[in-house]
Amino acid sequence: MYRKCVSAALAAAMLVSFPALAQDAPTSESQWTGSGELGLTSATGNARTQNINALLAVGLDEGRWHHDASAFWLRSRGEVDTSTRTGSTSAMEDTANRYGVAFSSAFDLSERSYLIGSLRYDHDNFASYLWRGVAAASYGYRWRDDARMRLVTEIGPGFRRSHDTSTGAVENEGIARGLVDFSWQLSDNTRLLDTFLVESGRLNTFVQNDLGLQVSMTERLALKAGYQVRYNSDVDPGFKKTDTVTMLNLVYSVK
Template sequence: MSTFKLTSLACLICASLTAHAKAPLEGEVELGVITTSGNTETTSLKGKVGITHDLENWKNQYQLDALYKKDEVEVNGTKVSQTTAQKVFVSGQGDYKLNAENAALFVYASYEDDKFSGFEYQSTVAVGYSDQLFSNEHSFLNYNIGPGYTFSKLEEGDKEESAVLRLAATYQYKLSDNAKFSQKLSTEAALESGQNTRSKSETAVSANLMGNLSMKAAYTITHNSDVKVGKEKTDTTTSITVVYLF
């Protein structure tokens, strides 16, 4: 990660944490592990940590998302274990609250290292406006919109930079007292012709098991509009995880 991108993300996180260190934190820890043996051997690990730091003037959100998968594959007639997925995503967003109930100005930074995407890394910084479109006893819809800049490095070593428009939305619907449906969408649309547009979607249903523990089933899609030859533009992940809320 370059000094600029590292500094952007570090400053966003450190400044908000140190400003009001005694403010309460809320969040969730998500973990899923799948291992098979016998005729087919696979190991899959998915972890996620999300933290919300709600202060008087700021509402800050941090996320760490990791995926690892190892499969048994056949190479030259011999079965060997190989890593087939390895991805780490980290992001931070600070929302400066305006006079309106849910309106805010945001600063956002992210970094992703996906070993099988064709990119050595992909990073984004953005600023803009966030608000809640509607909210009632069963559902709500939040959104962010604003300009930004992306930095990426291909596996071959070539670096790319592009101005983007970042759009993000979170919808949640209460299915029952113990279950909910959620849909998260984001896109970083390139403003220059021929540059990469990256989009993500997570569709999930979660149900409370007991206390602070829930079970979550999710389907995640990541799409890059411009990838190297031989790489797929769209990656999908289906997961079942246990979530601990705090």
């Protein structure tokens, strides 16, 4: 099932690797970075709800090469009333269950520009697409990237493979991928972050925006309030085009 998606992923990675073969990258000490986020909520009484979201991100810088990997999980459970002939009952049921992984490798062409190959997979039990895999090769440019502000854009072609929840059909299509990564240090301990991703093809246009405000408590611990919007232009009957998630997470970072 995944052979075509894997082949496309390898092709995207090769496209990024070819420029590196033509020139020697400067050697430097490898530098690892990492962060983890976790948010938990639980309510009891007149209504019962349980929610959890988690994110793990790891980065490795090796001279002109930059590698990033991440994984996320979102799950919500709520009390649902069910009517029967003998009355009504209530039980805890899943209302959201989404998880995914992503990986990218970038090679610097200059101080500001780079080529990047990216892979992304997500699975959602409550969406029009049960799962989706994307491979893309893009050109990136750092408009500004310092301690106070970061503005980076990426654009390029890709391939998407999706599983339609209602019909069970697997759809393949070429896409155009664009990304804007922005952050701004508002004060010594407060940072605004926003990541905008669009993947547009003939069958569907997917848009995701992650907005966050992070307040550092110590060198490694921070609190982060986040708001995520996900949009699909083409969905099956009974599904909404837009999903939103509001989060308050504890963040642990290693640099």
